[in-house]
Amino acid sequence: MxxxxxxxxxxxxxxxxxxxxxxxxxxxxxxxxxxxxxxxxxxxxxxxxxxxxxxxxxxxxxxxxxxxxxxxxxxxxxxxxxxxxxxxxxxxxxxxxxxxxxxEESKNPDHVITVVGQKWAWTFDYMGEDAVNGKDVFDAGAPDDIADLYLPVGESVRFELRSPDVIHSFWIPEFYRKLDVVPGEENSFEVTPDREGTFKGRCAELCGMYHSRMLFNVHVVSPEEYDAHLRELEADGNVGAPMGGAESHTIKGLEEAEEEAS
CATH class of the missing domain: 1.10.287.90 (Helix Hairpins)
Known part of the structure; x- marks a missing residue:
């Protein structure tokens, strides 16, 4: 009290x-x-x-x-x-x-970000219009080094959610929304941030031993700061689809299990 x-x-x-x-x-x-x-x-x-x-x-x-x-x-x-x-x-x-x-999702959101939830960290792949010099750039995290997600204030963003292993849940409390990240499923939702600031994001689905470490920082910044961050990612060599993103459309171990069954 x-x-x-x-x-x-x-x-x-x-x-x-x-x-x-x-x-x-x-x-x-x-x-x-x-x-x-x-x-x-x-x-x-x-x-x-x-x-x-x-x-x-x-x-x-x-x-x-x-x-x-x-x-x-x-x-x-x-x-x-x-x-x-x-x-x-x-x-x-x-x-x-x-x-x-x-x-309801728009046909042409201002930004498209692929969110990959893997055991036990997040990867954010900035795609399409956000590509720098024609190449995708990404923020990748680890259990001991959480990822940073940058979003431009006042512009619509579509999150395309992928998982290569187990079910996770993408949750930013200040957005009042969360959605499961399911292996083999292409879930997505769209938001428009309307307030600058730094917030905490997390996995809201018990996904394994280090579930509590599946955290990430959300930075809602001006469009100019957003573009500058993408250029920083390119300069740091975070270019192309990261490993988590490349495997996010398959279920880990499924092909091996099918081969053994046959």
Whole structure:
């Protein structure tokens, strides 16, 4: 309780403990999150009040008194059925509405970055329009040297998620979104960062012994700083598809297993 009184977290009460958003999707996702909590709170109050009220109102007051036993009460049974269906339908409608909006991808995003999650580090391959002198450049990390992901503020970025080994999950808390990185599957999503800063990213799927070390830094910078970083990667020799990226479309060990089975 004392820790929650910190001046650094005074705004977290208003955000329901969520971090301050750093993407254009934040407002919609926070609205869905807040609405769900309000609905849950109202449901809890109604159910809890009915439990307390019925326990007091219909309690057994003496050995000679037995409360009236109600069976096959059609109006109540209909209420028990209809009310939850209406509540779930409302939750479902708003969830699908927000989901369809934020998962819609543009045909030509400003940037395309291939994200490779491998045991136990991240690799970020800057492709297409971000190629330097016609060559892709990349940031690669290791469990003891986490990778850096650079993003330009105010410009759309599509993350293409790949894994050569097991299921990982690409998560940047300030974007209010995460998505599984599944071997053999080409998952992707698109965001537009709207606030400069340095944030922490991580794997949100238990993927093995060093899962806790699958971290990365996210730097949302100006477009000029973003371009300068890509040129630095070229100067450092981080050019071409890294090993993780080259193997990210296959499942590790699958070909050997098929050969042994045949």
């Amino acid at each position: 004392l820790a929650s009184c910190s001046k650094d977290s005074d705004n977290e009460w208003l955000r329901m403990a969520l971090p301050k958003s750093a993407s254009t999707d934040g407002e919609q996702l926070f609205g869905l999150w807040l609405g769900a909590w309000i609905a849950v709170g109202v449901t809890f109050l109604i159910v809890f009040t009915l439990i307390i009220w019925s326990s007091i109102r219909y309690r057994r007051r003496s050995d000679d008194y037995v409360p009236v036993q109600v069976r096959y009460h059609l109006p109540i049974e209909m209420l028990y059925t209809v009310a939850p269906v209406i509540a779930v339908a409302a939750f479902f409608f708003h969830t699908v509405e927000v989901q369809n909006d934020i998962t």
